[in-house]
Amino acid sequence: MSNDALTWAFNLDGVKSGPKFVLVALADYADEANSCYPGVKKIARRTGISESSVRVHLDTLIELQLITEERRHGAGGYRTSNRYHVNVGGVIDLTPDSDASDSPSAESHDDLAPDSDPPSAEIRRTVVNPQSVNPQIEPPVKTRARERLESFDEFWALYPRHAAKAAALTAFNRAIARTTVENIIESATRYRDDPNRDPAFTAHASTWLNRDSWDDDPLPPRTGNPARPRSNIDGFAQLYADVEAAQRGGSEPRKGITR
Numbered sequence: 001m002s003n004d005a006l007t008w009a010f011n012l013d014g015v016k017s018g019p020k021f022v023l024v025a026l027a028d029y030a031d032e033a034n035s036c037y038p039g040v041k042k043i044a045r046r047t048g049i050s051e052s053s054v055r056v057h058l059d060t061l062i063e064l065q066l067i068t069e070e071r072r073h074g075a076g077g078y079r080t081s082n083r084y085h086v087n088v089g090g091v092i093d094l095t096p097d098s099d100a101s102d103s104p105s106a107e108s109h110d111d112l113a114p115d116s117d118p119p120s121a122e123i124r125r126t127v128v129n130p131q132s133v134n135p136q137i138e139p140p141v142k143t144r145a146r147e148r149l150e151s152f153d154e155f156w157a158l159y160p161r162h163a164a165k166a167a168a169l170t171a172f173n174r175a176i177a178r179t180t181v182e183n184i185i186e187s188a189t190r191y192r193d194d195p196n197r198d199p200a201f202t203a204h205a206s207t208w209l210n211r212d213s214w215d216d217d218p219l220p221p222r223t224g225n226p227a228r229p230r231s232n233i234d235g236f237a238q239l240y241a242d243v244e245a246a247q248r249g250g251s252e253p254r255k256g257i258t259r
Helices: 003-011 017-029 040-047 051-063 098-102 144-158 165-175 181-193 205-210 232-249
Strands: 067-073 079-086
Touching (some): 003 079, 017 040, 017 051, 079 181, 144 181, 165 205, 181 205
Antiparallel strands (some): 067 079
16 A cells, blocks of 8 residues: 555545545555556445446546556456556646636626536646656557457457357447456456367357356366167167077076076
């Protein structure tokens, strides 16, 4: 935990409660370099906010340049949780623009709630430059929609059955509202590499996603074709053959066979 980051996040003004709660959670996770990499699901558990809302609040914090997001990949190349850099020192200045305060429309609004802004006031947002906190990290330029498409492409490339791609994309976009991209990628990788998966019975990607298969247990061990049980016909045929052989050779039928 970074005490400086946590103190700054608690005392930061001008941020709505949802994004601020997520920011405080990130500051609590942050190390001495103000960096952390909790997954969306972990943040949701810590804050009691839904995963979809956490993603929206993260986008807001990135837009305000209060945090910087860095995508990470595991050793196998699959996506893992993002790294977040908490830009300690960023501020949001809610002072009305001086030009707006001098205009005729900048009248008194004593009837407004204490936290309300005058309707004519233009809010200035002054934030710290992320490069001054970590010069090696550049602000994200890709939209969330583009990131979702890239995540799907990664999922599609590793999934063991390529069929009905359009249906799979629709199912993927719905699935990431119920779990994280990281969980989908990791679970699909396990499913692909499961030695008990039968290629002839591999589910379509859309089916796998729609039934929340990332929560499934490992596949049961595969077994070979069981031996065909010995039928009465087989027994009589063997008995007849033994009797004929005994009559020809003068020997008794094999033990265990009754006439």
